[in-house]
Amino acid sequence: MTNKEQEQKNKEEVSDEIVNLVIARLETIPPNVAISVGKEGNFGVQELIEKVRVKDEIGKKIIDMELHYLRSLPELLTPKDIEKDVSDH
Amino acid sequence: MFLITRPRYDKTTHYLFYWTGNIIQKAQRLGLTIYDLSKERASRKTVESFLIKRSPQVTIFNGHGSNETMAGQDNEIIINSKNAKLLAGKTVYMRACNAGRVLGQRIIADGSKGFVGYIEPFMFPYDKDKISRPLEDDLAKPCMECSNQIAYSLIRGSSAKEAHEEGIKKHKEKIDELSTSDMPPYIIAFLFWNISNQVYYE
Numbered sequence: 268m269t270n271k272e273q274e275q276k277n278k279e280e281v282s283d284e285i286v287n288l289v290i291a292r293l294e295t296i297p298p299n300v301a302i303s304v305g306k307e308g309n310f311g312v313q314e315l316i317e318k319v320r321v322k323d324e325i326g327k328k329i330i331d332m333e334l335h336y337l338r339s340l341p342e343l344l345t346p347k348d349i350e351k352d353v354s355d356h
Numbered sequence: 357m358f359l360i361t362r363p364r365y366d367k368t369t370h371y372l373f374y375w376t377g378n379i380i381q382k383a384q385r386l387g388l389t390i391y392d393l394s395k396e397r398a399s400r401k402t403v404e405s406f407l408i409k410r411s412p413q414v415t416i417f418n419g420h421g422s423n424e425t426m427a428g429q430d431n432e433i434i435i436n437s438k439n440a441k442l443l444a445g446k447t448v449y450m451r452a453c454n455a456g457r458v459l460g461q462r463i464i465a466d467g468s469k470g471f472v473g474y475i476e477p478f479m480f481p482y483d484k485d486k487i488s489r490p491l492e493d494d495l496a497k498p499c500m501e502c503s504n505q506i507a508y509s510l511i512r513g514s515s516a517k518e519a520h521e522e523g524i525k526k527h528k529e530k531i532d533e534l535s536t537s538d539m540p541p542y543i544i545a546f547l548f549w550n551i552s553n554q555v556y557y558e
Contacts, residue, residue, distance in 0.1 A: 332549045
């Protein structure tokens with residue numbers, strides 16, 4: 268993703284549905300896990316969930332990360348994964 | 357000759373410190389000269405002195421960063437626009453947040469051979485129960501090992517472009533592996549974030 272595209276995305280409204288989706292994904296992470304967000308600090312899962320809920324700068328970054336991953340899932344499938352899916356059916 | 361900085365003063369730099377140790381060991385096994393500026397030696401004064409007097413071909417910086425700065429121990433700024441020219445003729449990897457946005461381009465403009473870095477925060481998960489043993493932390497390992505690949509490539513003589521591509525390849529291999537393993541799937545999002553925001557300039 269280019270800088271321009273990223274900045275544009277940051278400016279877009281983050282809907283409650285997206286927030287809830289990201290929170291649901293974060294809730295699958297066990298409590299012993301923490302996340303390093305560079306110089307912004309290190310956060311436990313509950314702290315990140317709260318930041319996503321209030322959409323602060325770190326929360327928005329986590330939302331960006333999750334959405335970027337979800338939107339790119341089709342690209343991440345390698346040819347062998349697709350062949351396996353086809354042969355399973 | 358290679359110069360590596362690895363400050364250690366918070367949890368993030370603690371992890372980077374230990375995982376960078378693997379890069380240093382690999383270089384030593386290859387018989388290469390490595391200047392390991394760790395902890396208090398990851399200071400502006402020491403870094404500048406080594407850059408001037410020892411003239412390493414490759415410099416690998418670990419720590420915190422911003423659009424225009426690279427930090428060392430205790431968040432002291434060790435590279436910014438004022439001393440970026442000291443990296444002229446060298447290939448640079450900055451494993452730090454955001455330095456790829458502005459500083460990386462400044463480093464190239466000031467004569468560096470190549471730069472690899474990130475335009476967003478470099479993020480990774482870790483296991484709070486493994487903080488005292490970072491090298492045994494299987495949650496941190498994918499992001500640490502995959503980003504280490506860039507450094508391994510550079511110390512073997514790859515250009516910034518080649519190291520960037522070899523790093524991307526390593527990440528994609530790891531993503532494929534994790535997609536079909538018992539490892540927690542949330543790690544993949546972090547790997548993908550880091551490679552999506554990894555840049556190189558030559």
